Amino acid sequence: MHGNTPITGLKPKDYKTGIKPVWCPGCGDFSVLSAVTKALAHLALPHQNVAMISGIGCSSRLPAYTSVYGFHGVHGRALALASGLKAARPDLTVLVAGGDGDGFSIGGNHFLHACRRNMDMTYIVMDNEVYGMTKGQASPTTAPDWTQSKLTPHGPGVPQFIPAAIALVSGATFIARGFTGNPNGLTKLLVEAIEHPGFSFVQALSPCPTYRPEHKAWKKQVRPVEEEATSDPIIAAQRIQTDDGMSTGVLYQTTVPVWQPEQGISADTGQLEEVFFV
Amino acid sequence: MHGNTPITGLKPKDYKTGIKPVWCPGCGDFSVLSAVTKALAHLALPHQNVAMISGIGCSSRLPAYTSVYGFHGVHGRALALASGLKAARPDLTVLVAGGDGDGFSIGGNHFLHACRRNMDMTYIVMDNEVYGMTKGQASPTTAPDWTQSKLTPHGPGVPQFIPAAIALVSGATFIARGFTGNPNGLTKLLVEAIEHPGFSFVQALSPCPTYRPEHKAWKKQVRPVEEEATSDPIIAAQRIQTDDGMSTGVLYQTTVPVWQPEQGISADTGQLEEVFFV
Amino acid sequence: MTNHNTVLTCSTLSVAITGSGGSGVVTTGQMLLKAIANAGYYGLMARSAGPQIRGGESAVMLRLGSEPVDCLDDRFDVLMALDWLNVSRFAEEIPLTASSLIICDPDAGEMPEAIACHGARSLELPLKKLSGAIDGGRINMIALGVLAELLGLPETSILTVVETALAPKGREIVDASRLCISRGYSTEKNAGLEQTLTPVASPAKRWNISGNEASGLGAIRGGVRFVAAYPITPASEILEWLAPSLEKVGGSLLQAEDELASINMIIGGSFGGVPSLTATSGPGLSLMMEGLGLAVTSETPVVVTNVMRGGPSTGIPTKSEQSDLNIALYGFHGDAPHLVLGALNIRDCTFVTDWGVRLAEQFQTVAIILSDQSQGQARSVIDPPPMAPACKGRRTARPDTQEYRRYALTEDGISPMAIPGTSGGAYTADGLEHNEKGTPSSMSLDHQQQLDKRLGKLTGLDPTENWAESRGSGKIAIITWGSSSGAAFEAGRRLEAGGQSARVIAVRLLCPLPGTLMTASLEGVDRILVVEQNHGGQFFHYLRALNLLPDNAEMLARPGPLPIRPGEIMARVSEWS
Amino acid sequence: MTNHNTVLTCSTLSVAITGSGGSGVVTTGQMLLKAIANAGYYGLMARSAGPQIRGGESAVMLRLGSEPVDCLDDRFDVLMALDWLNVSRFAEEIPLTASSLIICDPDAGEMPEAIACHGARSLELPLKKLSGAIDGGRINMIALGVLAELLGLPETSILTVVETALAPKGREIVDASRLCISRGYSTEKNAGLEQTLTPVASPAKRWNISGNEASGLGAIRGGVRFVAAYPITPASEILEWLAPSLEKVGGSLLQAEDELASINMIIGGSFGGVPSLTATSGPGLSLMMEGLGLAVTSETPVVVTNVMRGGPSTGIPTKSEQSDLNIALYGFHGDAPHLVLGALNIRDCTFVTDWGVRLAEQFQTVAIILSDQSQGQARSVIDPPPMAPACKGRRTARPDTQEYRRYALTEDGISPMAIPGTSGGAYTADGLEHNEKGTPSSMSLDHQQQLDKRLGKLTGLDPTENWAESRGSGKIAIITWGSSSGAAFEAGRRLEAGGQSARVIAVRLLCPLPGTLMTASLEGVDRILVVEQNHGGQFFHYLRALNLLPDNAEMLARPGPLPIRPGEIMARVSEWS
Numbered sequence A, B: 001m002h003g004n005t006p007i008t009g010l011k012p013k014d015y016k017t018g019i020k021p022v023w024c025p026g027c028g029d030f031s032v033l034s035a036v037t038k039a040l041a042h043l044a045l046p047h048q049n050v051a052m053i054s055g056i057g058c059s060s061r062l063p064a065y066t067s068v069y070g071f072h073g074v075h076g077r078a079l080a081l082a083s084g085l086k087a088a089r090p091d092l093t094v095l096v097a098g099g100d101g102d103g104f105s106i107g108g109n110h111f112l113h114a115c116r117r118n119m120d121m122t123y124i125v126m127d128n129e130v131y132g133m134t135k136g137q138a139s140p141t142t143a144p145d146w147t148q149s150k151l152t153p154h155g156p157g158v159p160q161f162i163p164a165a166i167a168l169v170s171g172a173t174f175i176a177r178g179f180t181g182n183p184n185g186l187t188k189l190l191v192e193a194i195e196h197p198g199f200s201f202v203q204a205l206s207p208c209p210t211y212r213p214e215h216k217a218w219k220k221q222v223r224p225v226e227e228e229a230t231s232d233p234i235i236a237a238q239r240i241q242t243d244d245g246m247s248t249g250v251l252y253q254t255t256v257p258v259w260q261p262e263q264g265i266s267a268d269t270g271q272l273e274e275v276f277f278v
Numbered sequence C, D: 001m002t003n004h005n006t007v008l009t010c011s012t013l014s015v016a017i018t019g020s021g022g023s024g025v026v027t028t029g030q031m032l033l034k035a036i037a038n039a040g041y042y043g044l045m046a047r048s049a050g051p052q053i054r055g056g057e058s059a060v061m062l063r064l065g066s067e068p069v070d071c072l073d074d075r076f077d078v079l080m081a082l083d084w085l086n087v088s089r090f091a092e093e094i095p096l097t098a099s100s101l102i103i104c105d106p107d108a109g110e111m112p113e114a115i116a117c118h119g120a121r122s123l124e125l126p127l128k129k130l131s132g133a134i135d136g137g138r139i140n141m142i143a144l145g146v147l148a149e150l151l152g153l154p155e156t157s158i159l160t161v162v163e164t165a166l167a168p169k170g171r172e173i174v175d176a177s178r179l180c181i182s183r184g185y186s187t188e189k190n191a192g193l194e195q196t197l198t199p200v201a202s203p204a205k206r207w208n209i210s211g212n213e214a215s216g217l218g219a220i221r222g223g224v225r226f227v228a229a230y231p232i233t234p235a236s237e238i239l240e241w242l243a244p245s246l247e248k249v250g251g252s253l254l255q256a257e258d259e260l261a262s263i264n265m266i267i268g269g270s271f272g273g274v275p276s277l278t279a280t281s282g283p284g285l286s287l288m289m290e291g292l293g294l295a296v297t298s299e300t301p302v303v304v305t306n307v308m309r310g311g312p313s314t315g316i317p318t319k320s321e322q323s324d325l326n327i328a329l330y331g332f333h334g335d336a337p338h339l340v341l342g343a344l345n346i347r348d349c350t351f352v353t354d355w356g357v358r359l360a361e362q363f364q365t366v367a368i369i370l371s372d373q374s375q376g377q378a379r380s381v382i383d384p385p386p387m388a389p390a391c392k393g394r395r396t397a398r399p400d401t402q403e404y405r406r407y408a409l410t411e412d413g414i415s416p417m418a419i420p421g422t423s424g425g426a427y428t429a430d431g432l433e434h435n436e437k438g439t440p441s442s443m444s445l446d447h448q449q450q451l452d453k454r455l456g457k458l459t460g461l462d463p464t465e466n467w468a469e470s471r472g473s474g475k476i477a478i479i480t481w482g483s484s485s486g487a488a489f490e491a492g493r494r495l496e497a498g499g500q501s502a503r504v505i506a507v508r509l510l511c512p513l514p515g516t517l518m519t520a521s522l523e524g525v526d527r528i529l530v531v532e533q534n535h536g537g538q539f540f541h542y543l544r545a546l547n548l549l550p551d552n553a554e555m556l557a558r559p560g561p562l563p564i565r566p567g568e569i570m571a572r573v574s575e576w577s
């Protein structure tokens, strides 16, 4: 898929920079970092051919901690930056990481259109149902009755955004949900997502013990999806809509052509200029 | 619903300003203008209690042609402006109008979040599957193989955005599709949409004879939806996904509480200041 | 009681407290500030933290005084180190001298070189042991007792603060803390302060408020009843204060999906007749510029409070800088006259926001209010802030006006605005150039007239005496704006005290800047120093653009994150003599 | 043949053609431009249309000459009115005098007052009847024949153009048009031009190109191989030209969902090592400012071509103005040094874009290239544009560099950039302030060093002689930029011809503006006029901010949509003498 000759013997820790994460003790994002490095090691992807792009948020700090190429961009624009990179450099393995605020609030439009465009990249959202970095406001995935943010003292009062459902109707071709409490499961999903040819979306339920301590309960709530991944969008829609958002695994996978610019050179600049001559 | 005492005897033309539209001869938007004014007359809404908000595009020129309050804002932000207006002035009937580019390309994020927020307003998108005002580029609803824009000479190559599907999974509570070739049907939908308590979305198939002359064929392709409007999102999703986008009528309607700020005054500024005293 | 005798009284004392995550540095600082406030003093408390979201090291920097305090000092009198973990990170923020007093626990290990290098005096106290001896005891409460005693605060005053603050946590915690405080008071100290604060006779009524709260209050005072916003550091506390407060006074706050939404939402709210505001910081302001241009062109009043942080780009989100002046003044495409105001200090956040809202309403335009992290996220004990001038309010159209023209060319350039609900007033607001009625027009005359109108109406602004704060006289002028003002005024006072007179002009109304008044204030001045906390000298160049500076004017422009200190200004001015 | 004798030859002739929707005004203008180009002349053709998207009235304004033409004239020699429908809308764009010739059809009704008021000569021709008499005949083809004959073009040259252009439409249409042209030539005319163009001896190789095409070409010449963009008037034609052209040279264009996406996409493309550009206009540029700040801070080279239109806000999308200089210079939050260049004319669009891309690549920063509607959407017959200086290209890191530091503090401030794919070069680009390695840092030293680096590296820019075009000498200087340059140079030539010498300095490298070179160019100058097409005098105030203007400098700042004309500048300068 990615044409890189695997280099044997690469360990997960070879994909870590050693920079100390800014994350709070117990943050789920540690587990995502570990799953990402495990997946990269498993796929033995050469460091120089991988780029990890992010926006802003606790979760978006990931690139600095992985020893591949990285871009820690601005809030909400990771998918756009990554899409430009992939269009210009189709040879690279492009990973995108971020949070539920970055991806679904300010970045919602790029999420829609990246799913539609189906470029060959992997998008990992660390969903903690809160804005961690700005100290605990409601995100699109926050339940309507969560009253702990002073900005929304009566709760956001708006139904939760269902990332998998939006991804599906927008055209994503691989949709999975993982949980940081099950790092091996998450690693496996990431490997599949990276191997998937097209836009793969992985929602990683990643608790924020600081602002959503109640999410400790997720450990008991998550469970593997009951059925095999479907490639039928109608079935997938039905499953996703009836699910409580706690089943983990691949929810949908299909293969359709990826968006890729035309390749090849047919003229030089001088030839382009010919049309202008009087 | 809107608490306005109907003023009898108001005619559709009483809701027109008489400013000559910039639209090309034969543009579907003329028909939307006419349906809107008919709906307003039918509901006998007092001019001063209605606001029509738009972004930028041919379709977004609508406000200047209706004699209610209007705001012709910037490209893609009509729903945001309208949401602020409705939050600050819940007493007004708020209508929002625009195009497929304005609403689903640059404005996609506000579309998602306005659907979720379910404020009591009506959003009419004149879908012509093209950017009319900027002279014919592909929009999100343009078919992947449409090659008439120089910007995408091989066609956009991306599956069409399905507005009703996105509206549904985002939480819109009234979803309908109309056709400008059937102005009475469109009027009826608009009346229902305005009467609906919550966020109502009407996709008006509105051909652009200038840049999409082939859409003359829509006349033959549209047909009424076969079933009654459902209030079950799962059924609605299935119908919308299996539809070819040409069935018109109410596709989905449900009633859930609308987002509205708390009302009432419990303190004056002096009382707020008390907490600061040492 | 300890054996040290205080020899001198002085007007301010500066105290820093540092500690690792969870050590309670911030709580300690806040309690100390409350206690000194109760004792009749004034004070300022700034905060600093490491990159960790939670659980990282942090520092508070207090300056306490018998008169209002508007800036941090050049050096600290006391450093209370709850432990030494990562303290070096704060070394540059806590300048020490040989006469500073460092309070630390010998059991916490060796004093790091970055701290020890100043050769300050040290007071070693077994903080950990003392707290360990008390059931539920905490080091920071011991430290609080020590500090309060050194500062000469009566023990009861600090106990009252602790009691009130911890009551919700239960009796046991309160009792343990009381014991710690007392132990802090009573423990033997072999060194003390060389000065104490001048006692305050009859303390005035004062407030304890953060800059961001003060901005929020100013908004409500000015009449704001609708806010839409997206959280961002260091502006979020404005929103956190406003959300419940607006609700009480009949307004509301809407959390938007992004800043593009929030700016357009408040344009909608204001179009609906409700004075509206948003708060953000640099990256958010960047995203709002298109919307702000719409507000200018459609003449819809809106206010943006921009709490500046280190830039450019994501920059240094938790630290202060004054580097968003350029975008606030010039960040629009097209010619878009509007208002820019800057808050001179925490107290001024209320006044300037209040005034800015009123001006925006009167002139039906955009007001950008600049504050910064050093004000917004700091707390201060202040005299209650004054009210802004009432201004004229929004000029609205009467019902059923004949031939209503929304953008009518009036004498003062302000046209009555019909608020939805007004019969006969229906019009369409537009960001396209338009004629007097609001109908889009590309004719040169309409364009020229509406451009003239939007610029010209601002000439009607009466800057009153509020356009700037000026103090002092003499042949040297220090011109500044925003949070650098505190240091500039202090430098002015010190120069004065040293027999060298200087005038300090801190500009509040940045745009339109009243040039004639500025020129008048500079009459007889030989040399000018423009002081601001950014890299490019944004204010300096702006004054140049307005032709308000003589050729020999100089700039002291230095980026964040460290605050501009009075001593820096002194050093620069003293090069002149 | 007609009975008029041309008495004089002159260097340029100005011809306007107007007509209602569908009358074929634009086709006529384009064919005329092609024909005069074939005949060895130069020319410029601007367009104007009513508010209708299609089917509305329109006008073309041509200026034809034996030497390169860079601006429209003060008045038109000929107005060809295909009909009178809504022609008044263009009256202000087509200034006429008593010696102008108005060609119209007596059957089209009475000449509207806005046209008649100039007392111009008129040539009445039965255009409709003449075309009606030809099967498939069209008024505009008759008009084309009339104009070509009046201008003294050989009939064959215009027939060739028509033949080539209409061939795809079929033989019948070509034949009908040929007949119309001939009829236009042969029809009796009772008035003519008082001048004709100086004949051209041996015509040089020339191009017929629009400004937007020229910008697109400059991008490709400069090395751009990736473009992401969102359509907007009047920039879209750059993208329309680039999409197929890039593909041919191995690059690609991606239509983005909005401008927030497009700017971030090109940052991604450039991070990937591919020189990247986007094109937009004011509202789009506003939305890009946050992304541009990221490019500056992360030192990722990107180029934005901003084709200005009337502002602020949505403004006047189809008309020209030079009012986005402020946002281009100052529209960033934080201190964000970058490059701003302005194209002086259509031909310069290629050069300046080419140069801008190269400079952005060399200095790893943002270049904003300003063009405007009056250039972008106009066509011109020009000498082929020169190549930009090669510059040094992007400095990249070698594979397996020891201890690679992306933001290393090098002598010239430029750090080698590792392109993904380079082994041992992996780093994380960041918009947070960072240390040399790229690790986020909030320490004051890192901030100061990186700010110094990003500003300092630009001092290495060699402005060469290309920073400005200067002509003339004398004690009066006219300083200008962008599309006003054509009028300024012409004013300079006219002053010279009138015995009053003036230097004209048209600045191309707007930021960093080489102050020393500017000062040198102004040596010995007494009076300065700064000319630009906006309301606020943005360039004037910028020059003031840089301290480059004496106190008595004046500005001629006038908003769009009408072009700045040479006569306006003359009038202003003549007030001085």
Ligand SMILES: Cc1ncc(C[n+]2csc(CCOP(=O)(O)OP(=O)(O)O)c2C)c(N)n1
Pocket (backbone or CB within 6 Å): A056, A057, A058, A059, A060, A075, A098, A099, A100, A101, A102, A103, A126, A128, A130, A131, A132, A133, A134, A139, C230, C231, C232, C233, C259, C283, C284, C287, C314
């Ligand atoms: C334009 C802009 N607006 C707002 C912010 C402030 N901000 C930084 S991170 C963040 C939200 C982060 O939430 P999420 O993406 O869920 O990440 P988490 O911290 O929860 O991992 C916000 C609002 C910003 N940096 N830039």
Ligand SMILES: Cc1ncc(C[n+]2csc(CCOP(=O)(O)OP(=O)(O)O)c2C)c(N)n1
Pocket (backbone or CB within 6 Å): B056, B057, B058, B059, B060, B075, B098, B099, B100, B101, B102, B103, B126, B128, B130, B131, B132, B133, B134, B139, D230, D231, D232, D233, D259, D283, D284, D287, D314
């Ligand atoms: C920020 C911004 N970007 C781009 C544009 C240019 N623009 C104006 S209308 C439009 C698209 C309109 O398409 P649509 O919404 O489908 O409306 P239509 O004209 O087809 O009715 C675009 C891209 C703009 N005005 N502002």
Ligand code: SF4
Pocket (backbone or CB within 6 Å): A022, A023, A024, A026, A027, A028, A029, A058, A059, A128, A132, A133, A207, A208, A209, A210, A211, C053, C054
């Ligand atoms: S605030 Fe929450 S999301 Fe952020 S680092 Fe801490 S635990 Fe993780």
Ligand code: SF4
Pocket (backbone or CB within 6 Å): B022, B023, B024, B026, B027, B028, B029, B058, B059, B128, B132, B133, B207, B208, B209, B210, B211, D053, D054
């Ligand atoms: S371009 Fe198309 S959408 Fe626009 S006015 Fe013309 S027909 Fe209507």
Ligand SMILES: [Mg+2]
Pocket (backbone or CB within 6 Å): A057, A099, A100, A101, A126, A127, A128, A129, A130, A131, A132, A139
């Ligand atoms: Mg989150």
Ligand SMILES: [Mg+2]
Pocket (backbone or CB within 6 Å): B057, B099, B100, B101, B126, B127, B128, B129, B130, B131, B132, B139
């Ligand atoms: Mg459209």
